Amino acid sequence: MKIITCMKWIPDTSEAELSIASGGKDIKKDDLDYDLNDWDRFAIEEAVQLKEKYDGEVTAISVAPEDAEEMLRECLARGADEAFQIWNDAFEGSDGFVIARALAEFIRKRPFDIIVTGTLAEDDGGGQVGGMLGAMLGVPSATLVSRIEIADGKARFRRELEGGLYENIEMELPAVISVATGLNEPRFVSIRAVRKVASIDIPTVDLDELGLDESQVGHSGSRISVEKVFLPPEGEGAEIIKGSTEEAAARLAEILKEKGVL
Amino acid sequence: MKNIYVLAEHRKGTLRDTTWEALAAARTLAPQFGAEITCILLSNDASTISDRLVQEFSKVIAIEDPSLETFNSDACIKCLVSILGDKSDYLLLMGNSNSVIELAPGLSITLDAALATDCFGFDVVDGALCALRQIYSYKVNALVSFKGAAKMVATLRSGSFPFTPTAQAGGSVEKMESPLKSEKLRKVFVSYEEAEKGDVDISTAEIIVSVGRGIGDEPDMDVYQSLADTVGGVLACSRPIVDKNLLPKYHQVGTSGIEVKPKIYLALGISGAFQHVGGIKGSPLIIAVNKDARAPIFRVAQYGVVADINDMVPALEEKIKEIKG
Ligand SMILES: Cc1cc2nc3c(=O)[nH]c(=O)nc-3n(C[C@H](O)[C@H](O)[C@H](O)COP(=O)(O)OP(=O)(O)OC[C@H]3O[C@@H](n4cnc5c(N)ncnc54)[C@H](O)[C@@H]3O)c2cc1C
Numbered sequence A: 001m002k003i004i005t006c007m008k009w010i011p012d013t014s015e016a017e018l019s020i021a022s023g024g025k026d027i028k029k030d031d032l033d034y035d036l037n038d039w040d041r042f043a044i045e046e047a048v049q050l051k052e053k054y055d056g057e058v059t060a061i062s063v064a065p066e067d068a069e070e071m072l073r074e075c076l077a078r079g080a081d082e083a084f085q086i087w088n089d090a091f092e093g094s095d096g097f098v099i100a101r102a103l104a105e106f107i108r109k110r111p112f113d114i115i116v117t118g119t120l121a122e123d124d125g126g127g128q129v130g131g132m133l134g135a136m137l138g139v140p141s142a143t144l145v146s147r148i149e150i151a152d153g154k155a156r157f158r159r160e161l162e163g164g165l166y167e168n169i170e171m172e173l174p175a176v177i178s179v180a181t182g183l184n185e186p187r188f189v190s191i192r193a194v195r196k197v198a199s200i201d202i203p204t205v206d207l208d209e210l211g212l213d214e215s216q217v218g219h220s221g222s223r224i225s226v227e228k229v230f231l232p233p234e235g236e237g238a239e240i241i242k243g244s245t246e247e248a249a250a251r252l253a254e255i256l257k258e259k260g261v262l
Numbered sequence B: 001m002k003n004i005y006v007l008a009e010h011r012k013g014t015l016r017d018t019t020w021e022a023l024a025a026a027r028t029l030a031p032q033f034g035a036e037i038t039c040i041l042l043s044n045d046a047s048t049i050s051d052r053l054v055q056e057f058s059k060v061i062a063i064e065d066p067s068l069e070t071f072n073s074d075a076c077i078k079c080l081v082s083i084l085g086d087k088s089d090y091l092l093l094m095g096n097s098n099s100v101i102e103l104a105p106g107l108s109i110t111l112d113a114a115l116a117t118d119c120f121g122f123d124v125v126d127g128a129l130c131a132l133r134q135i136y137s138y139k140v141n142a143l144v145s146f147k148g149a150a151k152m153v154a155t156l157r158s159g160s161f162p163f164t165p166t167a168q169a170g171g172s173v174e175k176m177e178s179p180l181k182s183e184k185l186r187k188v189f190v191s192y193e194e195a196e197k198g199d200v201d202i203s204t205a206e207i208i209v210s211v212g213r214g215i216g217d218e219p220d221m222d223v224y225q226s227l228a229d230t231v232g233g234v235l236a237c238s239r240p241i242v243d244k245n246l247l248p249k250y251h252q253v254g255t256s257g258i259e260v261k262p263k264i265y266l267a268l269g270i271s272g273a274f275q276h277v278g279g280i281k282g283s284p285l286i287i288a289v290n291k292d293a294r295a296p297i298f299r300v301a302q303y304g305v306v307a308d309i310n311d312m313v314p315a316l317e318e319k320i321k322e323i324k325g
């Protein structure tokens, strides 16, 4: 079984103090650490588990600048057999449509049974690339998938609806499956595992190999464009309890008592 | 934009609120563009559902087909293309539900339309529609343009577009032939499945101590369980805690977990993403402890402490014990 998995390299903003870059169209990213999108950690793990269960090969692909090589190397250490890095500086500022298009052009020439992606990336919160890629390649797709089995050339999977409800679906292969977080337990990667794959070449792929030109990627190729970013107003919000840990804890306990729950 | 289409969403025979929220958004936008609003209903049995729709929509286009009983994205794309394929100059609005999350991206490619997902507002800049979205772990707002596209699709964050019924549309239903008759679908619905139930039911709890990713990678869960026991409450959590197998799914608060309505909700190391907060709307008192003063949870909480939970949790338990004597 040929499995392709798509990995996104994103700035980790979950705990960082963020500020707006000059021009007002993005945040300042220079001081942020970059990492594999959390959802994609589950995607690569699922790809590797499918390979281990049904026998096959995993190819990891990312449209990402040079620095992201370490992420793809980590994917090899996680069990991918090969990895490709698609990049040209003209990709800077691309939306989900452009990324899906680049991935589609690359994948078009390679036979596959399943493409595994994350459902969503935490930087753009788009949730666009998986479904778009499926449509561009002419194969069905599914998102928020939380369990997968393969039988008789079909994928049987469970996908998440709201409020603890799921639906079980059967889908023809080849297909794109975008996973939900929590569907597996991403393995721990040791430094030794990374060293073991140090000599594997990670080819870089440029625009000409995709049959795309600069005008078709980046801002000019995108279908939506960020005009302005801003931090949400702090608003009314909570009454912030000040003081030492001791004092704040005492005040909180008092509030609980006032509310009659103690 | 001449037309605004609203996709009606239903599950198990009942219309979902996302439909009305999308209509609410359409109603604020339509006058600004002089656009007409039309509802699209794809279902196995239009009659029961359309009765309600025509009270609010003057026009409903309906396709009936057995495979539209559940939300099959493959079937929906084929139907929407048969309705919209030859049109331009429109905006299609849908709720950003877990069903639409699957439908919208592929649909936008098939329709050749520009897509903005999970929008919580709109703005009109120089006569052009722009959408408001959140990026970077929902911490930054972005105003996004469709770059002048003649075909636009936007999915809407739930809770962002409050709806007021008028029940005065007196609309009519136009039925269209199903394009699915001869086609084999690549995807079929098998069954629904409910998340496993456990030994605690957080949906009825009066006091909830809830933990998020702020508890770190290798937390001592006993510390939090102990605090919950001391206040006489139950332990709950955000999604990443379940994803990491630190607590079972039936402890998860949020849109894909459980909706809770306790008297007191104590959020520890939870950022307050809207999918989480969507599950605690019914709580009269939210208290948050987070080391980031800008964490969105402080916008919905009544009381907040900007502190490290590793310090705060033991100190709080101590104080509560003192009061209880
Ligand atoms: C379709 C879909 C459905 C979803 N459903 C749900 C759902 O049902 N429930 C849900 O919860 N989420 C859900 N999510 C995920 C949601 O978007 C967020 O990713 C999630 O809620 C974040 O959890 P968190 O607040 O625990 O983690 P984070 O967002 O990582 O926040 C951790 C917080 O802890 C703080 N912190 C860190 N260390 C400390 C410390 N030592 N002391 C104090 N504070 C600290 C940080 O400042 C940060 O604010 C869903 C997402 C999608 C796309």
Ligand SMILES: Nc1ncnc2c1ncn2[C@@H]1O[C@H](COP(=O)(O)O)[C@@H](O)[C@H]1O
Binding pocket: A006, A007, A008, A009, A037, A039, A040, A043, A061, A062, A063, A064, A096, A099, A116, A117, A118, A119, A120, A121, A122, A124, A125, A126, A127, A128, A129, A130
């Ligand atoms: N630049 C990229 N390179 C490879 N895969 C990507 C890229 N961007 C997004 N993806 C994949 O698409 C999923 C959804 O991303 P997004 O549409 O950006 O929210 C991610 O979880 C990845 O699996």
